[in-house]
Amino acid sequence: MLTVDTFSLYIMIASLAPLLGAFTLLFLFIFEKRIDLLENQKREIALERELQTALYNQLNQEIQPHFFFNTLNSILSLARLDRKTELIQSIETLSKLLKFKYQTNNTFITVDEELTYVNYYLEIQKIRFRDRLHYEISIDPDVYEAITIPFLIQTFIENAFKHSFEKYIGEAFLKTTIKKKGKAVHITVWNSSPNSSEELPHVSGLGLENITKRLDLLFPTGQTSVQLINSDEGSSVLAIFPFVLKSEI
Numbered sequence: 228m229l230t231v232d233t234f235s236l237y238i239m240i241a242s243l244a245p246l247l248g249a250f251t252l253l254f255l256f257i258f259e260k261r262i263d264l265l266e267n268q269k270r271e272i273a274l275e276r277e278l279q280t281a282l283y284n285q286l287n288q289e290i291q292p293h294f295f296f297n298t299l300n301s302i303l304s305l306a307r308l309d310r311k312t313e314l315i316q317s318i319e320t321l322s323k324l325l326k327f328k329y330q331t332n333n334t335f336i337t338v339d340e341e342l343t344y345v346n347y348y349l350e351i352q353k354i355r356f357r358d359r360l361h362y363e364i365s366i367d368p369d370v371y372e373a374i375t376i377p378f379l380i381q382t383f384i385e386n387a388f389k390h391s392f393e394k395y396i397g398e399a400f401l402k403t404t405i406k407k408k409g410k411a412v413h414i415t416v417w418n419s420s421p422n423s424s425e426e427l428p429h430v431s432g433l434g435l436e437n438i439t440k441r442l443d444l445l446f447p448t449g450q451t452s453v454q455l456i457n458s459d460e461g462s463s464v465l466a467i468f469p470f471v472l473k474s475e476i
Contacts, residue, residue, distance in 0.1 A: 294348075294385055301355045313354060320350045328378070335374040335445055337473050338366070338405060338412070345380050345403070352388060360392070362401040369407050372472050375414075376441040380405075383416035383464045386435070391420035391462065400461075411450070412470050417463035435464065442468050 298321060305314040324347040342364065353360055380403060392399040400419035405412070435453055442451040449469035456463045 294389070297355065298351055301351070305354070317351060317354050320347050323347050324351065333377070335473075335476075336377050337371065338373050338375050339371040341375055341377065341380050342366070344378065345384060348381055348384065356392065356399060359397075360399050360401070362403075364403045364405075366405040367407050370405050370412055370470075372474065373407070373412055374445075374471050374473050374476065375412070375468070376438070376445050379438055379442075379466060380414060380416065382435070382438055383414075383466070386464070387416060387418035387420075387462075391418045395420040407470055410470050411467050414466045415463055417461055419461045438466065442466070446471075 298317075302314065302317050302321070305317060324344065327344050327347065345364070349362055384401065384403065387401055388399075392401075398419070402415075402417045404415045404417070407413075435455075439451070439453050442453070446469050451468045452466070454465045454467075456465060
């Protein structure tokens, strides 16, 4: 036979059971919504990352057809002049350059890898400009394994040819300097042909705008800049971005 205390306990449990059930359902509802929210946020972050990657790759593959047309014309001239050795060399170098460019889909490469591509490019230009072209590359040993965006230096050098050396007769001097200053990498490409001030906006063009966008994408929390400098001695472009070693990624 139930005692009064036991009966009262049953009554209390029966009264609280609906409330406990309601609180449990409310907790499960809130927990489920929270999980859905986290999943949505995760999905949005993944989609944003994919979008940024797609944008980066699109920017990465932008090329200046000007160089390729000139290169093909140079190769055609070598063929017509029956200069077989130079013809074979130029075709091999162009093949290496194209292979490097269209197989480079990473968001970053090392400065050393970038210089490999640059040297292919300069070899081809040396065939075109012959003794008229003089160039040198100076680099701090610490910077070889630092990361950079693909085709940064090459774009600067390509602009020097397109907007300076092909417009001005005479000897063409090109100097590339890569230094580590503090916690940043400074890359300067100087050429001996000065541009007038009204030409500078044109020189910047899509190539340097592309560089600026990709630097911002690669180093979203670091300070980056691309500067054009004009003087009587020549013109130069300077890129500054954080010093990050590949091994640190």
